Amino acid sequence: MTAALDAITVVFVLAGCFFFLAGNVGLLRFPDTLTRLHALTKADNLGLGLVVIGLMPRMDHPLSALKLLLVWALGMLAAATVGQLIARSVLRRGLPIWKGPQ
Amino acid sequence: MTAFPLLDPALCFVILTTAVLAVAIRTVFAAVVSFIVFGLLMAIAWVRLGAVDVALTEAAIGAGLTGVLLLSTVARIAKHRADRGDDVPILEGPEPDPAPTDPLPGLATQSLAIVLSAAVAAALVAAVALLPVPAPGLVAEVGSRLSETGVESPVTAVLLAYRGYDTLLEIVVLLFALLGVWSLTADARWGGQPGLRHLARPDGVMAYLGRLLPPIGLLVGVYLFWIGGYRPGGAFQAGTVLAAVWLLAVMAGLVPIPKVSGIRLRLALVIGPAVFLAIGLAGYPLHGAFLGYPPAIAKVLIILIEAGLTISIATILGLLVAGAPEERPS
């Protein structure tokens, strides 16, 4: 039982870390603000979620596990809102937008 | 002590990298953002050091509220420039730093600054290395009489019982800082609304967030206030969360900013210090000393003080970030 829970933790946390890594690579390598936002919000939503799922079996109380889920929900809400606001500001200010490989 | 020995060195390295960025990066806006990241990483450092109370405070105040304050300062400076006709949009392009009028110091001064700051840092590192072992501490002393305070969280006991006068003076300092901010209002704008004005579109995502988050934020704030008696949390963290929720609702355009002359606003500002002072003075007849709580009712008194403090801290912090009135009274 413990070994199974440990396996769940390891697999999910590693998967979450992969998405965070991918998000950061996207932040550094993508050509414009909108595509970078795309990479970052994926990392926040999916990466954080996977880490949270991975950590939930390690909580000593089910309520603590629920608190972790709440952290994920709030994180997604914040990431989505900030992503929207930044993207809107990009459009309003007429900043350059990537049109595909030249 | 940890299964992953590289975590602490890596964290310290990233903290110092963001610190260097906040000083060296080209634009002021980017410097503020670097400083916010620095503050959030510091909060993780506090968790690593086992100081969860401090981590909560650093994340909420050191990174959160300070960050909002600095970002809105940068935005308002840009607005002043726009009002004057200087076309320098801060958020869009590299804001010139120094502005043409702000000369960087000469090479001699810069070299001296490097020598001086390196000397300060080296002296402090040496001081850490030369500290005596074993280190002195007050854990046993705090624990020995914790039961008399009625609270279970040692940090709350220190803040409101052992060093209650510190916290009383602190809330007065907060109040004085707000008076200082308000007294910097231009005469013509006195009585007007604080400078923070964000008109979000009524159907926009910001207005949506402004409706969705406040109930959750209120719940978290009250929870932090209540849990402060037992576990990490307390009036300062709770007050900060409440202030943040209020600022969010204001920025989303859902709640009007109160005028600084409003009587209810002023009552909310002073209720914390007033309750604290009253209970402190009642300590003379009840327990023979200023801020002396009789053990039988210590817990009730501390919760009363914390409740008043939470209201006042939330109001003061929100208004400190909102700033001095910038709009003429209508």
Added chain:
Amino acid sequence: MSVDSLFTQPGLYGVTGALAIGIGVYGLIVRPHLVRKIIAVNMVGSGVFLLFGAVADRAAPGPGGDPVPHAMIITGIVVALSATALAATLTLRLSRETGRTALPPEPEDPAVQDKES
């Protein structure tokens, strides 16, 4: 009482705090923009808190720790915010009145002027 103590966990954070103080002092001297000076002062403050907390952590390592330094640091963080708010308001007033975001070079000291002329 040795260099070895720097390579423990509290020692590491103590050194980080000391270096943050140094970086902040440098920024405070060199950067003319007042918002950057405010950031630098806050960085010195954060460094002081971390140094203090790390040194205190040696006495009571692990979760919980020594509550007295923790309470003092919480007080310090809150007071630092109120000072920052006051400084930011001063900066804004200066910017609104004069359009400047830095202090003027040096006040005219009559004695210095005499020497130069």
